[in-house]
Amino acid sequence: MSGHSKFANIKHKKEKNDAAKGKIFTKIGRELAVAVKEGGGPDPANNSRLRDVIAKAKANNMPNDNIDRSIKKAAGEGSADNYEHITYEGYGPNGTAIIVKALTDNKNRTASNVRNAFTKGSGNVGTPGCVSFMFDEKGQIIIAKEDCDMDSDELMMLALDAGAEDFVEEEDSYEVLTVPEDFSEVRLKLEEAGILMANAEVTMIPQTWVELTDEQDLKNIQKTLDLLEEDDDVQEVYHNWDE
Template identity: 45%
Template sequence: MAGHSKWANIKHRKGAQDKRRSKLFSKVLKEISVAIKENNGNGDPETNPALRNALLNARGVNMPKENIERAIKKATGAEADNYEYISFEGYGPHGIAFFVECMTNNTNRTVANVRAIFNKNNGSLSTNGSVEFLFDRSGVFTIDKEGLTWDLEELQLELIEAGATAFENEDDIFTVYTAFSDFGNMSTKLESLEIEVRHADLQRIPLTTNELPLEEAKDIIKLIDAFEDDDDVQNIFHNLELTDELVEHLEG
């Protein structure tokens, strides 16, 4: 999984950062809504771990406090949005596997949009289970190294005891991976160590990745961007290898 976290950190939106910021806000607001709904309307982060994690992610994208408070108030009220989780599996061009996670209040709309995005970008929507086996569901915790007082080697030993399975140490980011079942344990451990987490979620990590020539890889980036432009799409996972050449293109 080396280099996996780079996908989330590369600045390749080419002037569309405001749009990206709006998308991140929308994603977190849905996380807050679902976290409260699935815990019987509980809007207290002290007793609702899912909400606590959603609020952590809200702070990680610098969401204003008033937006967060408004989202909690709405989600605990009678007019709360009724979102549900739905996932899709398929293939992009050149045989790259995709797993797309959505949060929607209109399943028919979302199904139609996802199918259209695949079709318009030379991909195809497949049946459930067709690509899921190509990914491992893992907990991923992203930590800013700036301000981190721990020695990284000592920290890794502490986190291995809590279920850490792998680490990435790149530039100003330190990323911790856990098994799906240890997500809660790791979250609690990091809290106990007073380590502030920028982002924490469950991701689908490809077991193997496929390397493509740059021109073909650009077709995959186009498909990823199309999914990111859809309001219902929360997460996109794929098994394209992030080569040095592709990194240079994305950062250009």
């Protein structure tokens, strides 16, 4: 497992997101729209998927007005946006594995942009399944110690009783892991207990990490990740580079 603090990585990611709020809100807006259509309507009380995306939106400081507007637009009869889920897998420098999850209304545009991002970083897009076997799909909840008054043993019991699979204490945070199917329920139970979460999502966790030391390799992977992050169609990027 990477020795880096997951909480520090989240803070770094959020700082980057704060610098490009419009872009992250656009991406979450798409997720809200898809959650309304695929999860069972605009009422979060009856749509656990929508509840999870709303929690993600709030964690990224998305204003309630924006959240409500996205939900209403998706629920409206005139909503013409039809987004498709597409996953790309490929290789960065030195065999690093990269998974890209996109929501798009134009598959050709997205495929071209993703391929371009890999190529510019001297990597390549592979076939479906070529790297996903190196990752485990898990629900992951990160709780900052500075935000949590609860004793670690008490928090662990709360998480495990809620259905969590694993609980890990780190220097500055706690990590709660679930199987993807139990994520919504565990997140909701922690929320109901008043636990503040720094991050909560279903994610892909690498089984092993790849260290890069060559300066050109480092520039190349950063180039690929930056280009993917700038693309509105790209929702999530997972990789096993030990940053």
